[in-house]
Amino acid sequence: MLNESNLFFIFLSAFLINNILLIRFLGLCSFIGISTNIKSSIGMGIAVIFVTVMACSISWAVYNLLLVPFHLEYLRTTTFILTIASFVQFEEMIIRKKLPTLYRAFGIYLPLITTNCAILASAFLGIDYKFSFIQNVFFSLGISVGYCFVIIVFAAIREEIEIAPISESFKGVPIAFIIAALMSLAFLGFKGLFKL
Amino acid sequence: MKKLIDFKVFLKGIWKENPILFIMLGLCPVLAVSSSVKDALGMGIAVIFVLTGSNFVISSIKKIVPSYVRIPVYIVVIATFVTITDYTLAAFSPQIHRNLGVYLPLIVVNCIILGRAEGFASKNNILNSILDGLGMGIGFSLIIFVIASIREIIGNGTFLSRSILGVSYNPFLIMIMPPGAFLVIGLLIALKQRIEKGGKEKC
Amino acid sequence: MNKKEIFTGIAVITFICGLSGYLLAQVYKTTKPKIEAIKRIEEEKLNKEIFPEAVKFEEKEINGIKYLSVLNSNNEEIGKIFEVKTLGYGGYIYLKVGIDKENKIKKVKIKEHNETPGLGAKITQDSFLNQFIGKTKENIYLKKDKSNGRIDAITGATVSSRAIVDGIRKLLEDIGEKIN
Known part of the structure; x- marks a missing residue:
């Protein structure tokens, strides 16, 4: 499906056309949970960009340098989840030690990321599309920037909705989904972008 | 002392602690593969299998696993079941396997499964853990089935690929496209909140 | 954490990973031929829908264009x-x-x-x-x-x-x- 080698194309497609949250429905648990205020959304968004790009590069290397040469492709799911989980732990330790200011800003979001399916999904998709290493970096960057962008915009809308007079039954999560539906509708419009 | 077999454990997953409507975990596959009833059923069966299987194994090994390595062990167990499901489905129903795509291996990070492993199976006996896995899995499948039915009937005029609204029906396409998924689940949760409040509505 | 606990931890995790690896290898071995057969059958079905009278398909390449040569029962290209x-x-x-x-x-x-x-x-x-x-x-x-x-x-x-x-x-x- 996506074997255009153009890096910009890959980035844009992952960012807008196949937006991970609104079109592919991945990483929704954190999306609905965190997006109640802008500040934590920004923290989460940045943490996701950082972890996704690193984790995808590592998984790519593990798959292509370790699993493929030994014909162990069927261990993909197991190794990826373990790689990502231990990588996030490792990263948390390093950031806490070396960059305490950064840690205070978004350290608390790191453990949440392990169970964020967006990251595992980008690792899988990068493999499924048979990307080269550089393409994979741009792909994961596109996915995570898309996540970051949407969660911040979404949080901004939700902060306004909090004070709006809405029906009791729709308060909280239901209205969030309705907003997501409208945003998703807007993002569908990007689909024709291929022809530009 | 808890009972050896407690059927309430089974029933609570279906409504009272329904993983989708009440705890709101594991939403991703519910939205992603609910555009056709057939795919939704495939996903439901896969989740029931993985959830029951991993609950069973985790409950049986809970005594020998030291607590500081339990999370990695659970993840490995779950990933094993997911991969087994993945390959079995590819061999027996390639059509559904293709439609589920990346969402099938992603069951591994589905919060419901690790949540039940940590929250229930690691503390309860084997039989109850199996019942819990079945109950939660069926609760999950019911919701995904309902959402998929609504989306397929309104968005495509069909149910299980059979036309039920006749040829003159002009399908409301947006329902089988991504926005429809958000819309349906939003309305369902709103309905649930309304039922809980006993229909007392104030604006 | 004492030495014994660390040892059991490592032992358990190694055992589980080994068992999981073995199981998956078995599943992979049994399902792989079936998955490949299904792929072949689907491909063939599509080809047969295009040329119902075809008996055999051969992969060929001319000047960088790959194609399937369709043969009938007399081994002639149709x-x-x-x-x-x-x-x-x-x-x-x-x-x-x-x-x-x-x-x-x-x-x-x-x-x-x-x-x-x-x-x-x-x-x-x-x-x-x-x-x-x-x-x-x-x-x-x-x-x-x-x-x-x-x-x-x-x-x-x-x-x-x-x-x-x-x-x-x-x-x-x-x-x-x-x-x-």
Whole structure:
């Protein structure tokens, strides 16, 4: 499906056309949970960009340098989840030690990321599309920037909705989904972008 | 002392602690593969299998696993079941396997499964853990089935690929496209909140 | 944490990983031939729909264009099947195009696509695809794009229709230049 080698194309497609949250429905648990205020959304968004790009590069290397040469492709799911989980732990330790200011800003979001399916999904998709290493970096960057962008915009809308007079039954999560539906509708419009 | 077999454990997953409507975990596959009833059923069966299987194994090994390595062990167990499901489905129903795509291996990070492993199976006996896995899995499948039915009937005029609204029906396409998924689940949760409040509505 | 606990931890995790690896290897070994067989059968089914009288398909390549040579029961070539990749509205569309001995289109089938359900997805319907049968490259334009075009676009899915038309015409031009 996506074997255009153009890096910009890959980035844009992952960012807008196949937006991970609104079109592919991945990483929704954190999306609905965190997006109640802008500040934590920004923290989460940045943490996701950082972890996704690193984790995808590592998984790519593990798959292509370790699993493929030994014909162990069927261990993909197991190794990826373990790689990502231990990588996030490792990263948390390093950031806490070396960059305490950064840690205070978004350290608390790191453990949440392990169970964020967006990251595992980008690792899988990068493999499924048979990307080269550089393409994979741009792909994961596109996915995570898309996540970051949407969660911040979404949080901004939700902060306004909090004070709006809405029906009791729709308060909280239901209205969030309705907003997501409208945003998703807007993002569908990007689909024709291929022809530009 | 808890009972050896407690059927309430089974029933609570279906409504009272329904993983989708009440705890709101594991939403991703519910939205992603609910555009056709057939795919939704495939996903439901896969989740029931993985959830029951991993609950069973985790409950049986809970005594020998030291607590500081339990999370990695659970993840490995779950990933094993997911991969087994993945390959079995590819061999027996390639059509559904293709439609589920990346969402099938992603069951591994589905919060419901690790949540039940940590929250229930690691503390309860084997039989109850199996019942819990079945109950939660069926609760999950019911919701995904309902959402998929609504989306397929309104968005495509069909149910299980059979036309039920006749040829003159002009399908409301947006329902089988991504926005429809958000819309349906939003309305369902709103309905649930309304039922809980006993229909007392104030604006 | 004492030494014994660390040791049990390592032992348990190694044991579980080993067991999981072994199980998966077994599952992989049993399902792999089946998965491959299914893929072959699906591919063959599509090819047979294009050339029902075919007995054998052979992979060949001329001047960088790969195709399947279609053979009948007398081992004579009755046509060729080409795969075409073209950019539609929602990503690439993969087509199989059957060409008969006179270089006319025998049949077109969609192998894979990602078009909008209900609109672009109608490209898989025979009412659209059968328009290509017997056409030559001069006629393969949308009626609304060129006066000698003979293909009706699907209502509401011009981009998808045009993608297929362009893909097939380009294939015929390539064949004209490089094969004959």
